[in-house]
Amino acid sequence: MNISDTTFGGTFPFAPHYTHAPGFRMHYVDEGPRDGEVVLCLHGEPTWGYLFRHLIPVLSQTHRVIVPDHMGFGRSETPQDRTYWLQDHIDNLERFVLALDLHEITLVMHDFGGPVGMGLAARHADRIRRVITANAPTPFGQPDLLDRVMANACTSPWFQWITQADAKGSLEAVLGQLGFNxxxxxxxxxxxxNAIISDGWISAYGSPFADPADCLGAIGWAQGFAVGAHRFEAPDAAASQAIRSKPALAIWGEADRTLGAEHFLPLFTAIFPAAQIIRLPDVGHYCFEDAPDTVTALITDFIRQS
Structure with missing residues (x-):
């Protein structure tokens, strides 16, 4: 399927936009008033901008909502000669933001969109207005970061599978068939x-990974953890002080089996000790899918009130 123009049964009706600023053809959604305050939504693994389809039409009534697909995900290109480590995604996002000259950015981050977004914040704290994490880690130079990552990996089925599959040499083969699994x-x-599952929904998430050559993004994120290739961005003193003064919100689905709240919410409170944390019982890692109305309302209300 050519997903560049399909709306997946009308569930993703947003006009596609593209830029080559990061060195590949990057897709992004850009909805709402051009002069509106910017909300930048960053997805994780193995999703794409489709994850934010419920949030976009609500916020774009008053804000400019921009949703890029990371390299190797969604409608963005999957270069065959690039690496897909965390630092590559941060570089790509930085080039994207600078090319569009975005300021007064509210970050909305999910999964590995958290480390990517916080990497951008470390480099360009002056462009960030608010920070919203939804089941996303917020690494920002905390001294116990790696200890927390490793402790989480001991209990997370996803990270346990990554480690075992990489050791057995099967990680690339399995994730190379991500369109089917x-x-x-x-x-x-x-x-x-489970009520949301349909053929169209599965197609929306599976079709970007039609063959192994399309799966390098998903493989790279998993493999980068297994081999220790990801490099977290650490802020300098000025960036650290600037970000700590921003309004911030954490939303966490407590049924998350990939990122344990006990391991990663302390990263958030270390930066934003007075910020609100909202825990959602019976909501999993993909909180934007499990509780779209609730999460959309929480984000919208927080932006309006701050």
Whole structure:
């Protein structure tokens, strides 16, 4: 399927936009008034901008909502000669933001969109207005970061599988067929809302991974953890002080089987000790899928009130 122009049964009706600023053809959604305050939504593994389809039409009534697909995900290109480590995604996002000259950015981050977004914040704190994490880690130079990552990996089925599959040499083969086993991957990570599953929904998440050459993004993120290739961005003193003064919100689905709240919410409170944390019982890792109305309302209300 050519997903560049399909709306997946009308569930993703947003006009596609493209830029080559990061050195590849990057897709992004750009909805709402051009002069509106910017909300930048960053997806994770193995999703794409489709994850934010419920949030976009609500916020774009008053804000400019921009949703890029990371390299190797969604409608963005999957270069065959690039690496897909965390630092590559941060570089790509930085080039994207600078090319569009975005300021007064509200970050909305999910999964590995958290480390990517916080990497951008470390480099360009002056462009950030608010920070919203939804089941996303917020690494920002905390001294116990790696200890927390490793402690989480000991209990997370997803990270346990990554480690074992890499050791057995099967990681690339399995994730190279992600278009066929996308539902299994989502369920392993912690997806709870079975009522939403349909052929169109599975197609939306599976079709970007039509063959192994399309799966380098998903493989790279998993493999980068297994081999220790990801590099977290650490802020300098000025960036650290600037970000700590921003309004911030954490939303966490407590049925997350991939990222344990006990391991990662302390990263958030270390930066934003007075910020609100909202825990959602019976909501899994993909909180935007499990509780779209609730999460959309929480984000919208927070932006309006701050």
């Amino acid at each position: 996308i539902l299994s991957a989502l369920k392993l990570n912690g997806f709870e809302n």
